Amino acid sequence: MTDNKKVLKFIEDTKALCNPDKVVWIDGSEEQLNSLRALAVKENILIKLNEEKLPGCYLHRTCVNDVARVEGRTFICSKVKEDSSPINNWMETGEALKMLNGLFKNVYSGRTMYVIPYSMGAIGSKFSKIGIELTDSVYVVLNMAIMTRVGQKVLDALADGDFIKGLHSYADLDEEKRYICQFPEENLIMSINSNYGGNVLLGKKCFALRIASYLGKTEGWMAEHMLILGIENPKGEIKYVAAAFPSACGKTNLAMIIPPEIYKKKGYKCWCVGDDIAWIRVGKDGRLWAVNPENGFFGVAPGTNMKSNPNALLSTKKNTIFTNVALNTDDNTVWWEGLTKEVPEHLIDWKGNKYVAGRVDENGKPIKAAHPNSRFTAPTVNCPCLSDQFEAQDGVPLSAIIFGGRRAKTAPLVYQSKDWNNGVFVGSIMASETTAAATGAVGVVRRDPMAMRPFVGYNMGDYFAHWIEMGDKIANKPKIFNVNWFRTDKDGNFIWPGFGENLRVIEWILDRCENKVDAVETPIGFVPKAEDINIEGLDGITKDTVKELLSVDKESWTEETKGIEQFYKEIGDRVPKELYAELEELKKKLK
Ligand code: GTP
Numbered sequence: 001m002t003d004n005k006k007v008l009k010f011i012e013d014t015k016a017l018c019n020p021d022k023v024v025w026i027d028g029s030e031e032q033l034n035s036l037r038a039l040a041v042k043e044n045i046l047i048k049l050n051e052e053k054l055p056g057c058y059l060h061r062t063c064v065n066d067v068a069r070v071e072g073r074t075f076i077c078s079k080v081k082e083d084s085s086p087i088n089n090w091m092e093t094g095e096a097l098k099m100l101n102g103l104f105k106n107v108y109s110g111r112t113m114y115v116i117p118y119s120m121g122a123i124g125s126k127f128s129k130i131g132i133e134l135t136d137s138v139y140v141v142l143n144m145a146i147m148t149r150v151g152q153k154v155l156d157a158l159a160d161g162d163f164i165k166g167l168h169s170y171a172d173l174d175e176e177k178r179y180i181c182q183f184p185e186e187n188l189i190m191s192i193n194s195n196y197g198g199n200v201l202l203g204k205k206c207f208a209l210r211i212a213s214y215l216g217k218t219e220g221w222m223a224e225h226m227l228i229l230g231i232e233n234p235k236g237e238i239k240y241v242a243a244a245f246p247s248a249c250g251k252t253n254l255a256m257i258i259p260p261e262i263y264k265k266k267g268y269k270c271w272c273v274g275d276d277i278a279w280i281r282v283g284k285d286g287r288l289w290a291v292n293p294e295n296g297f298f299g300v301a302p303g304t305n306m307k308s309n310p311n312a313l314l315s316t317k318k319n320t321i322f323t324n325v326a327l328n329t330d331d332n333t334v335w336w337e338g339l340t341k342e343v344p345e346h347l348i349d350w351k352g353n354k355y356v357a358g359r360v361d362e363n364g365k366p367i368k369a370a371h372p373n374s375r376f377t378a379p380t381v382n383c384p385c386l387s388d389q390f391e392a393q394d395g396v397p398l399s400a401i402i403f404g405g406r407r408a409k410t411a412p413l414v415y416q417s418k419d420w421n422n423g424v425f426v427g428s429i430m431a432s433e434t435t436a437a438a439t440g441a442v443g444v445v446r447r448d449p450m451a452m453r454p455f456v457g458y459n460m461g462d463y464f465a466h467w468i469e470m471g472d473k474i475a476n477k478p479k480i481f482n483v484n485w486f487r488t489d490k491d492g493n494f495i496w497p498g499f500g501e502n503l504r505v506i507e508w509i510l511d512r513c514e515n516k517v518d519a520v521e522t523p524i525g526f527v528p529k530a531e532d533i534n535i536e537g538l539d540g541i542t543k544d545t546v547k548e549l550l551s552v553d554k555e556s557w558t559e560e561t562k563g564i565e566q567f568y569k570e571i572g573d574r575v576p577k578e579l580y581a582e583l584e585e586l587k588k589k590l591k
C-alpha cells in the first residue's frame with residue numbers, strides 16, 4: 001500500500017500498543033466497502049434499509065450514553081498550559097500520552113485494526129492535508145468513506161510526506177474513560193470510548209478544525225466552523241459567502257438554501273460548497289478564498305423535511321448512513337420528528353424500542369422517536385445544489401463573512417460591522433443558546449466566539465489575534481456581518497420565518513458589499529432600513545415586524561458589554577488590545 005516509513009512506523013507502534021488480531025488497509029474500493037457493509041449488517045452495527053426507497057442506505061444506533069460531542073472530555077494537549085485555552089480543557093502532553101497509552105493498551109485485542117488513509121480537501125490539491133486514522137470501528141470506516149476521500153489514491157498522493165496521526169478505539173464505550181484528545185504540537189489525535197460522529201470521525205472536528213486551526217495560525221491561513229454558499233443573481237454572476245453559526249444553528253440549512261418563489265422567478269439560484277467547515281486562504285488577488293475540506297454532510301436529521309430543507313433531504317436518498325433516527329417498520333425506511341406531519345404508525349425509536357406517540361419520560365418530557373442530535377451521513381455528490389466549484393483547487397472567493405447565533409433577544413436580524421477589526425470583535429462576542437449537538441444543558445446562552453469555542457486548537461486569545469493579523473494580509477477584505485434567525489415574540493415563537501426566506505437578508509448583505517444600499521448606524525454597527533429587507537410575498541411579516549427584528553436595545557446591549565468584559569477576562573491576557581478598544585468604543589456609543 002505504501003513505503004512511507006512514517007506511516008509504517010505509526011502502524012507498527014499501534015500494533016505493539018493495541019494488539020489487534022488483524023490489520024485491514026482501506027483501499028477505497030467499492031468492493032471492499034461493500035464487504036464491510038455486509039459485515040456491519042451481520043454484526044448488527046448497521047440495519048440495511050429499503051433498497052428501492054433508500055438504495056445503499058443504512059441505520060445505525062449508538063450506545064445511549066454516546067449521542068453527541070462531549071466537550072467536557074475533549075482536551076487540547078500541549079507542553080505549556082497557556083498554549084491551550086482557559087475556556088477549554090487542557091492536559092500536559094506527556095501526562096496525556098501516559099494516561100492514553102494506558103487506556104489503549106491491548107484495546108484492539110480480538111478486533112480488527114482498520115487503517116484509513118484520508119484526504120481533507122480534493123486529493124492532490126496544494127491546500128489539502130492528509131491523515132491516517134486507525135480504528136476498530138467499522139462504523140467509523142464507513143462514515144469516513146463518505147465524509148472524506150479515502151484509500152490508495154490518498155497514499156499515492158502522500159508519497160513520503162507528512163500526515164496527521166489519528167488513533168481511535170470505541171474500547172468499551174465507558175463514558176468515564178471517554179477522551180477526545182488533540183495534540184497540535186505532535187500532529188496527533190487520540191480518541192477513545194466513543195463511537196459517535198464528531199468524537200470519532202477524526203477528519204472532521206479533531207483534524208479539520210482543532211489541529212487545522214493550529215496549523216492555520218502557524219502557516220498563515222484559517223480553519224473555520226463555516227458553511228460556504230454561492231448566490232447566483234439573475235445576470236448569472238455568483239457571489240460567495242461563508243457563515244459561522246454554532247452547532248445545530250443553521251449552517252446546513254443555509255448552505256442548501258432554496259430561493260423563495262419570487263427570487264426563483266427573477267432567476268436567483270443558490271449553490272452549496274460546504275455546510276460545516278471552511279479552510280480559508282489569501283489568494284493572489286488579495287481576496288479570501290475558501291475550500292470545503294469535507295466530502296460529505298454529517299447533518300442534523302430532526303426538522304429536516306421537504307419544506308425546510310429539500311436539498312438536504314434529497315441528499316439522504318441514497319448511499320447514506322443514518323445515526324439514531326427512528327425505523328419505520330412498515331416499509332423499512334427512516335423517520336424523525338419534523339420529517340412529516342403525521343407520525344408513522346409503526347416506529348422503532350432510536351434506542352431500539354417500540355415507539356408510542358405521546359409517551360413521556362420520568363421527567364414528564366415527551367419521548368422522541370429520533371434523538372434530537374440524530375444525523376445523516378450523506379455524500380456531497382448527492383446534493384442537488386452542489387456547486388460546480390466544490391472541488392475547485394483554489395476554492396471560491398468570499399464577498400462576505402457572516403457570524404450568527406441562536407438568540408431569543410438582543411441580537412437583531414442582521415447588522416454589519418464597521419470594518420475588519422470591528423468584524424473580528426463581532427465574531428468574538430458571539431453568543432448562542434446551546435443545542436443537542438453537544439452533551440449538557442440545551443437552551444443556555446453561552447459565548448461561542450466565531451462558533452469555534454469547542455474547536456479552537458490553541459489559546460483563544462491568540463486565535464483572536466490571528467484573525468486581527470489576517471486582516472493586514474487581505475488587500476480586498478470581505479465585509480463582516482452578524483445574523484440572528486432566532487428572535488422570538490412574547491410567546492416564544494420565532495418571529496422571522498427563516499430557512500429559504502433568509503435569502504432576503506443575504507440579498508441585503510450582498511447589496512452592502514457592492515455599496516448598492518444604504519444603512520442605519522447603531523451603536524453595534526449598521527442595520528438595514530426596514531424597507532430595504534424585501535418582504536414581498538411573505539405572509540404575516542410587515543415593515544413593522546422587520547423594524548422590530550432590527551431593533552437594537554441599548555439596555556440589553558449595555559448588559560451584553562458586561563458579559564463580554566467578563567468573557568474576555570476569562571480568556572485572559574492574550575485577548576488583543578484591538579478587541580478591548582472595540583469594546584470601549586461600543587460602551588461609549590451605548591452611553
Ligand atoms: P452542525 O452540523 O451541528 O454544525 O449544525 P448546523 O449549523 O449545520 O445546523 P443545521 O442547519 O442542521 O440546523 C439545525 C437546527 O436549526 C434545526 O433544528 C433547524 O430546524 C434549525 N434552523 C435552521 N435554520 C433555521 C432558520 O432559519 N430558522 C429557524 N427558526 N430554525 C432554523
Ligand code: SPV
Pocket residue numbers: 068069196197198199204205246247248276298437438
Ligand atoms: C457539530 O457539532 O458542530 C457537528 C456535528 O457538526 S459533530 O460532527 O458531531 O461535531
Ligand code: MN
Pocket residue numbers: 225246247248276
Ligand atoms: Mn458543526
